[in-house]
Amino acid sequence: MPENRYDIVIIGGGIGGLMSAYRLQKRDPGLKIAITEAGNVLEKRVCPAGKNSTCAHCKICNITNGFAGAGAFSDGKFNLGTAYGGTLGEELGEDVANKYINEVDNILNEYCTSGIPQVYKSNDELRLKCIQNNLRLLDMNVKHLGTDNNFLTMQNIIRAISEAGAVLLHFYECTGVERTGSGYRLSYANGETLEAKKVIIATGRSGANFVAGFCRQHGVKMRSNHIDIGVRVEMKDIIWREFSEKIYEPKILYKTKTFEDRCRMFCFNQGGLVSAENNHGIITANGHAFAQADKKTDNCNFAILSSIRFTEPFNQPTEYAENISRLANMIGNGNVLVQRFGDLIRGRRTNEHRLQQNTVIPTLKATAGDISLVLPHRILTNIIETIYALDKVAPGTANDDTLLYGCESKYYSIRPEFMNNKFELIDGVYIIGDGSGICRGLSQSGAMGIYVADQIAECLK
Numbered sequence: 001m002p003e004n005r006y007d008i009v010i011i012g013g014g015i016g017g018l019m020s021a022y023r024l025q026k027r028d029p030g031l032k033i034a035i036t037e038a039g040n041v042l043e044k045r046v047c048p049a050g051k052n053s054t055c056a057h058c059k060i061c062n063i064t065n066g067f068a069g070a071g072a073f074s075d076g077k078f079n080l081g082t083a084y085g086g087t088l089g090e091e092l093g094e095d096v097a098n099k100y101i102n103e104v105d106n107i108l109n110e111y112c113t114s115g116i117p118q119v120y121k122s123n124d125e126l127r128l129k130c131i132q133n134n135l136r137l138l139d140m141n142v143k144h145l146g147t148d149n150n151f152l153t154m155q156n157i158i159r160a161i162s163e164a165g166a167v168l169l170h171f172y173e174c175t176g177v178e179r180t181g182s183g184y185r186l187s188y189a190n191g192e193t194l195e196a197k198k199v200i201i202a203t204g205r206s207g208a209n210f211v212a213g214f215c216r217q218h219g220v221k222m223r224s225n226h227i228d229i230g231v232r233v234e235m236k237d238i239i240w241r242e243f244s245e246k247i248y249e250p251k252i253l254y255k256t257k258t259f260e261d262r263c264r265m266f267c268f269n270q271g272g273l274v275s276a277e278n279n280h281g282i283i284t285a286n287g288h289a290f291a292q293a294d295k296k297t298d299n300c301n302f303a304i305l306s307s308i309r310f311t312e313p314f315n316q317p318t319e320y321a322e323n324i325s326r327l328a329n330m331i332g333n334g335n336v337l338v339q340r341f342g343d344l345i346r347g348r349r350t351n352e353h354r355l356q357q358n359t360v361i362p363t364l365k366a367t368a369g370d371i372s373l374v375l376p377h378r379i380l381t382n383i384i385e386t387i388y389a390l391d392k393v394a395p396g397t398a399n400d401d402t403l404l405y406g407c408e409s410k411y412y413s414i415r416p417e418f419m420n421n422k423f424e425l426i427d428g429v430y431i432i433g434d435g436s437g438i439c440r441g442l443s444q445s446g447a448m449g450i451y452v453a454d455q456i457a458e459c460l461k
């Protein structure tokens with residue numbers, strides 16, 4: 001049983017929580033810090049689907065939960081700026097946000113011990129090509145660690161934090177935070193309780209319900225932010241090679257013609273694999289790629305997501321997205337659906353026979369079906385229009401054999417109202433990373449973690 005009184009308890013061991021702990025230790029090595037994580041230690045995070053390609057519906061998903069967080073098996077793309085990946089620049093001002101993103105980069109440089117990661121620069125020629133086709137290429141410098149190096153780097157950072165004295169507790173899912181006279185008492189699903197003077201909530205996207213519960217309990221207002229719902233798209237790698245060779249990861253915005261909605265292509269994986277993600281029993285699509293040449297596939301994959309901004313009185317955007325994904329699982333017999341683009345356009349389902357004859361071999365074992373029975377008309381129209389728009393800059397994108405996996409959604413919809421620009425929710429409880437509704441990527445989540453650590457260190461002086 002751990003000692004139960006700490007200066008700071010960090011809930012969630014993803015990059016946000018790790019960067020907070022790292023910075024707090026640097027600022028004051030005497031601080032007693034615990035990181036409590038719902039999932040497993042990094043080394044024991046093994047997805048059973050790795051063996052048979054089918055989601056095993058683990059109670060706690062090893063892909064998204066555990067030390068190193070949702071980014072543990074990611075491609076390790078670190079955005080070296082604020083053009084995308086969250087709105088930290090708007091919150092803190094571009095200069096301050098970039099300063100903290102640079103600090104994340106410096107820490108990566110220190111702990112990335114297996115080679116120098118490649119940095120991809122922005123590209124004028126591709127930006128022009130996109131503009132000429134009503135597409136907006138979001139570009140900035142991106143540091144690419146690759147899945148393997150990213151894993152090792154996170155392992156090194158976790159080791160450093162542990163060796164500097166922080167207590168790292170796995171299978172500690174926080175269920176509640178209550179005020180005591182001098183701070184907070186945190187309750188855990190395993191029956192344990194911890195006491196802390198200050199608390200950092202760093203629970204990422206998978207902790208959206210925890211954050212909502214905390215806000216309801218403590219009277220913190222929540223704003224409905226936008227949600228993104230759509231599909232993971234897979235095709236032959238060669239189709240997007242011009243982009244991937246020059247800028248590594250194309251991120252492109254498109255304003256659709258019918259609804260004038262914003263659709264975005266992002267999370268591109270060259271030579272990658274489509275993966276399934278288990279969010280509280282709901283299986284959604286995602287993707288990643290290994291850095292080593294021998295682990296590359298012939299395919300590339302990326303997400304196309306349609307952004308929806310709900311207005312009053314509706315305030316359950318996460319549940320809305322979850323229900324759409326649940327519907328896909330219902331039709332897909334508990335799994336993600338996959339459909340050929342040609343079948344979608346012809347209004348017919350994809351079946352196993354058509355899938356087997358497809359020239360694009362699926363890298364995820366999903367259920368062949370019909371995503372038009374799942375996605376609302378508006379979202380589906382947006383996705384189809386975006387695929388045709390992208391086909392103009394990367395011909396072949398709208399081929400019949402292009403595969404669409406449904407659904408993929410991003411649940412960063414709940415945006416709590418902060419007390420101040422220290423991202424305090426209530427006195428002494430702070431929130432960082434994807435779970436704050438501000439970040440959508442590794443760099444900004446890490447940067448926000450360091451920023452909040454600085455605010456706490458100042459406060460404790």
Ligand SMILES: Cc1cc2nc3c(=O)[nH]c(=O)nc-3n(C[C@H](O)[C@H](O)[C@H](O)COP(=O)(O)OP(=O)(O)OC[C@H]3O[C@@H](n4cnc5c(N)ncnc54)[C@H](O)[C@@H]3O)c2cc1C
Pocket residue numbers: 011012013014015016017036037038039063064065066067068069070071072073074075076077078079085172173174175202203204205206207210277286287288432433434435439440441442443445
């Ligand atoms: C497959 C995949 C690939 C990605 N690739 C990239 C990429 O290449 N580049 C990029 O910038 N971003 C990428 N992302 C997004 C990136 O991983 C996230 O933006 C980032 O991890 C957010 O960091 P975080 O610390 O806020 O949250 P997370 O990394 O999600 O960590 C939160 C942690 O909190 C834990 N937790 C949740 N609730 C509780 C609770 N109640 N009690 C205790 N612990 C709890 C979770 O188990 C989790 O480990 C990817 C995401 C995925 C899923």
